[in-house]
Amino acid sequence: MKRPFLALLLLAFSLFAFGSVSIAQSRSGKVYTVPERQPEFPGGKAALSRYLAETIRVPGSLSRQNYDTGPVSAKFIIDEVGYVHDVRITTKPLDKKTQKSMEAFMMNIIAAIEKMPRWEPGQVDGKRVSVFYTLPIEVTMQ
Structure with a gap:
């Protein structure tokens, strides 16, 4: 029987020029898209991968269909x-x-992310700032 295996790829942000900072505005204030120092999950990228792999569940209907979720x-x-x-x-x-199966999967991802422990925040000029973070997720059915 095939079991879903969740592999997570954490891609570091690539800066085209060192020292560049990008910022956006939200209702709650400034949110940086490219801070000087990226936020970090407690324990680093390996700990983040373990946390998500243990927390996110692929619905059985997706694994039975051997559905290719594509980029998430x-x-x-x-x-x-x-x-x-x-x-x-x-x-x-x-x-x-x-x-319907993908919606259940996406709700699983959202729940797992919302339950994450506190991160070490990003920084600009040595000050802690809000950062918009993108986490690519790769799903491999095995």
Whole structure:
């Protein structure tokens, strides 16, 4: 019997020029898209991968169909204190056959991300700042 295996790829942000900082404005204030120092999950990227692999469950209907989810990304804000909020999931367009299963999968991802422990916040000029973070997620059915 095939079991779903969740592999997470954490891609570091690539800066095209050192020292560049990008900023956006939200209802709650400034949110950086490219801070000088990125936020960090407690224990680093390996701990983040373990946490998500243990927490996110692929619905059985997706694994039975051996459905290729395609690229899935979680986008969220890590505030200046390290809390995660405003989680959004992006995927490829869904057909009606898999829409319900994918919605359940996306809700699993959102719940896992919202329950994360506090992160070490990003920094600009040595000050803690809110950062918009994108986390690519790769799902491999095994």
